[in-house]
Amino acid sequence: MKKNILIIPGDGIGQEVTTWGKQVLEAIAQQYGHAFSFDEAIMGHTAIEATGSPLPDETLEKAKASDAILFGAIGHAKYDNDPSAKVRPEQGLLKIRKELGLYANLRPILLFDELLDASSLKPEVLRGTDILFFRELTGDVYFGEKKRNDDNTFASDLMNYHRYEVERIARKAYEAARTRNKRLCSVDKANVLETSRLWREVVQELAKEYADVETEHMFIDNAAMQLVKNPKKFDVVLTANLFGDILTDEASQIAGSMGMLASASIGDGTGFFEPIHGSAHDIAGQNKANPLASILSAALMLDIAFGLQAEAKAVTKAVADTLKAGWRTGDIANAETPADRILGTNEMGAKVLEFLAS
Amino acid sequence: MKKNILIIPGDGIGQEVTTWGKQVLEAIAQQYGHAFSFDEAIMGHTAIEATGSPLPDETLEKAKASDAILFGAIGHAKYDNDPSAKVRPEQGLLKIRKELGLYANLRPILLFDELLDASSLKPEVLRGTDILFFRELTGDVYFGEKKRNDDNTFASDLMNYHRYEVERIARKAYEAARTRNKRLCSVDKANVLETSRLWREVVQELAKEYADVETEHMFIDNAAMQLVKNPKKFDVVLTANLFGDILTDEASQIAGSMGMLASASIGDGTGFFEPIHGSAHDIAGQNKANPLASILSAALMLDIAFGLQAEAKAVTKAVADTLKAGWRTGDIANAETPADRILGTNEMGAKVLEFLAS
Numbered sequence: 164m165k166k167n168i169l170i171i172p173g174d175g176i177g178q179e180v181t182t183w184g185k186q187v188l189e190a191i192a193q194q195y196g197h198a199f200s201f202d203e204a205i206m207g208h209t210a211i212e213a214t215g216s217p218l219p220d221e222t223l224e225k226a227k228a229s230d231a232i233l234f235g236a237i238g239h240a241k242y243d244n245d246p247s248a249k250v251r252p253e254q255g256l257l258k259i260r261k262e263l264g265l266y267a268n269l270r271p272i273l274l275f276d277e278l279l280d281a282s283s284l285k286p287e288v289l290r291g292t293d294i295l296f297f298r299e300l301t302g303d304v305y306f307g308e309k310k311r312n313d314d315n316t317f318a319s320d321l322m323n324y325h326r327y328e329v330e331r332i333a334r335k336a337y338e339a340a341r342t343r344n345k346r347l348c349s350v351d352k353a354n355v356l357e358t359s360r361l362w363r364e365v366v367q368e369l370a371k372e373y374a375d376v377e378t379e380h381m382f383i384d385n386a387a388m389q390l391v392k393n394p395k396k397f398d399v400v401l402t403a404n405l406f407g408d409i410l411t412d413e414a415s416q417i418a419g420s421m422g423m424l425a426s427a428s429i430g431d432g433t434g435f436f437e438p439i440h441g442s443a444h445d446i447a448g449q450n451k452a453n454p455l456a457s458i459l460s461a462a463l464m465l466d467i468a469f470g471l472q473a474e475a476k477a478v479t480k481a482v483a484d485t486l487k488a489g490w491r492t493g494d495i496a497n498a499e500t501p502a503d504r505i506l507g508t509n510e511m512g513a514k515v516l517e518f519l520a521s
Numbered sequence: 522m523k524k525n526i527l528i529i530p531g532d533g534i535g536q537e538v539t540t541w542g543k544q545v546l547e548a549i550a551q552q553y554g555h556a557f558s559f560d561e562a563i564m565g566h567t568a569i570e571a572t573g574s575p576l577p578d579e580t581l582e583k584a585k586a587s588d589a590i591l592f593g594a595i596g597h598a599k600y601d602n603d604p605s606a607k608v609r610p611e612q613g614l615l616k617i618r619k620e621l622g623l624y625a626n627l628r629p630i631l632l633f634d635e636l637l638d639a640s641s642l643k644p645e646v647l648r649g650t651d652i653l654f655f656r657e658l659t660g661d662v663y664f665g666e667k668k669r670n671d672d673n674t675f676a677s678d679l680m681n682y683h684r685y686e687v688e689r690i691a692r693k694a695y696e697a698a699r700t701r702n703k704r705l706c707s708v709d710k711a712n713v714l715e716t717s718r719l720w721r722e723v724v725q726e727l728a729k730e731y732a733d734v735e736t737e738h739m740f741i742d743n744a745a746m747q748l749v750k751n752p753k754k755f756d757v758v759l760t761a762n763l764f765g766d767i768l769t770d771e772a773s774q775i776a777g778s779m780g781m782l783a784s785a786s787i788g789d790g791t792g793f794f795e796p797i798h799g800s801a802h803d804i805a806g807q808n809k810a811n812p813l814a815s816i817l818s819a820a821l822m823l824d825i826a827f828g829l830q831a832e833a834k835a836v837t838k839a840v841a842d843t844l845k846a847g848w849r850t851g852d853i854a855n856a857e858t859p860a861d862r863i864l865g866t867n868e869m870g871a872k873v874l875e876f877l878a879s
């Protein structure tokens with residue numbers, strides 16, 4: 164198989180971890196006889212520094228022309244603490260999501276048995292958890308009109324959804340539920356928000372069409388609670404952009420660490436694959452970041468963008484084998500982990516490559 | 522002390538639990554020689570059934586005339602599954618919050634040592650946690666303009682804040698932080714939302730004024746994660762209406778159960794005290810609900826509305842003693858709880874009264 168893959172390392176630890184996602188893709192290409200060619204582009208703070216824009220035209224053109232994109236992370240504390248900054252790294256990420264029509268963000272909460280103890284949740288609460296989030300990614304209050312009045316005494320963002328936006332992601336979630344445990348939980352705040360009431364109406368209509376899937380509706384506050392209380396009860400979770408942002412970060416603690424979670428953003432064209440973690444500038448450049456989320460993002464790319472299931476499984480197995488052998492990065496180590504089993508980014512990435520080769 | 526207290530049981534289990542909050546107030550009055558007089562009013566589904574309105578004028582008048590309000594819960598599945606319903610129970614709650622100017626919702630996450638094992642979180646993660654949430658309660662996307670276009674293909678809610686709305690709740694949170702561990706974490710989504718950027722600007726300005734308090738800013742997705750990962754790191758958490766709704770429900774798992782958490786809504790006039798749990802129609806009328814959140818809401822009333830600290834402490838101690846003696850309702854029992862220690866709503870309420878008397 165011949166594919167052009169665009170690598171966008173982005174900011175902070177994005178640089179360090181993405182190199183390992185890429186090396187895993189290279190190893191797979193060699194092992195399975197595929198021809199993956201790679202190009203690289205800039206985005207975020209890195210791109211602002213170089214060009215003034217968080218998403219230079221060249222990056223967007225390369226992205227559109229590629230078969231799949233492996234992305235790292237975005238953001239910088241500099242802008243976070245300056246609420247009045249007009250140009251911000253995140254604008255690059257939001258714009259590329261919109262421009263590529265990446266309306267469906269899939270976030271699987273994959274629990275490796277070896278990491279049951281890395282979580283702050285009790286192992287018996289976690290064991291058996293397997294959730295697939297469908298987060299809407301190109302609508303909601305993220306993209307609604309923003310206003311600030313002249314004397315800075317008022318600000319607003321328009322939360323909004325069009326029926327077709329809800330329907331297309333709901334369909335994707337229902338299709339996925341059919342291949343899994345046939346349960347779909349749609350999360351909204353329909354007791355307060357008009358946007359959520361439209362959301363719920365659309366899902367209720369589709370529920371009839373997908374009558375083989377059991378549909379449940381849950382308020383976001385309750386969902387945020389149930390996810391901690393009893394994560395096992397969820398199969399496919401379908402939700403809006405903002406609620407999905409919050410719930411999936413929360414759910415990262417099920418997997419033991421943000422450093423373990425990959426995501427796939429898909430829609431009209433080229434797919435976009437990225438860890439759910441951020442740029443983590445506090446540990447950037449220190450060889451401390453966990454490269455597994457980037458490596459698992461590469462696995463999602465193989466599976467979802469290229470339909471290469473065997474190759475994707477090989478990557479996931481190499482990650483599982485690395486964990487089984489006791490290797491950990493700092494974020495997934497615990498008090499009982501022997502010090503000589505705790506690796507840096509590069510050593511951990513190299514271990515996965517070793518297991519992939521064996 | 523002479524006080525007029527309005528009891529609004531509301532819907533579902535609200536009816537069952539509020540009677541115990543009230544009985545505790547009566548016991549305190551007798552024990553400490555106060556003259557508490559009680560009136561009752563309807564709200565929510567109960568009020569819609571009786572009058573067609575979720576907040577009848579009579580209830581609002583009584584509320585404004587009272588010295589404090591003890592509320593139960595609101596909501597009914599009937600409306601949840603009918604997104605097109607024009608009259609909804611929750612409108613009653615939102616309207617009374619607005620009419621009484623209850624802009625600050627205080628939600629203390631009080632951890633009883635005896636319940637360390639009731640949580641899905643590991644005891645070592647929980648031990649020592651003590652968080653006080655300040656949730657803004659009369660602004661945000663809850664109260665912004667709602668729209669639905671004629672052909673039902675589009676819906677929106679305006680998320681918005683005025684500077685003075687942020688400032689007044691932030692001040693209350695800072696004042697509280699001064700009496701506690703002097704740490705304040707303000708939660709927003711300033712990397713995406715204009716509303717959050719205004720929020721952050723206002724808090725940054727106040728941070729200078731309250732320089733003795735350590736201020737941290739955190740994105741909501743990260744906060745939802747940190748709350749599970751390391752709840753001990755929080756002292757006072759300040760956030761907007763929607764984010765506060767989500768975070769405090771999530772945080773209920775720190776206390777072992779939603780059935781344990783009380784809240785105080787304060788602002789311009791009469792204070793409003795209520796459990797953070799909902800109407801839980803699935804267990805309503807079955808003598809299963811946990812009355813402790815209502816009882817602890819009564820304690821908050823004594824403390825915050827009436828300044829009766831000793832009386833408030835006596836109530837909290839009676840709850841702690843009840844738990845220490847091993848008594849549990851179903852929601853806070855675990856696999857090791859002997860069956861004869863698991864009580865119904867009324868038996869649990871009666872135990873607290875016993876300990877209060879002794």
Ligand SMILES: CC(C)[C@H](C(=O)O)[C@@H](O)C(=O)O
Nearest residue numbers: 237238253256408712713742
């Ligand atoms: C960086 C930020 C804009 C982004 C989001 O909120 O979508 C991130 O948190 C994510 O989840 O991908």
Ligand SMILES: CC(C)[C@H](C(=O)O)[C@@H](O)C(=O)O
Nearest residue numbers: 354355384595596611614766
């Ligand atoms: C019932 C609902 C409108 C309410 C809210 O969202 O504020 C509830 O969840 C709460 O937290 O008090």
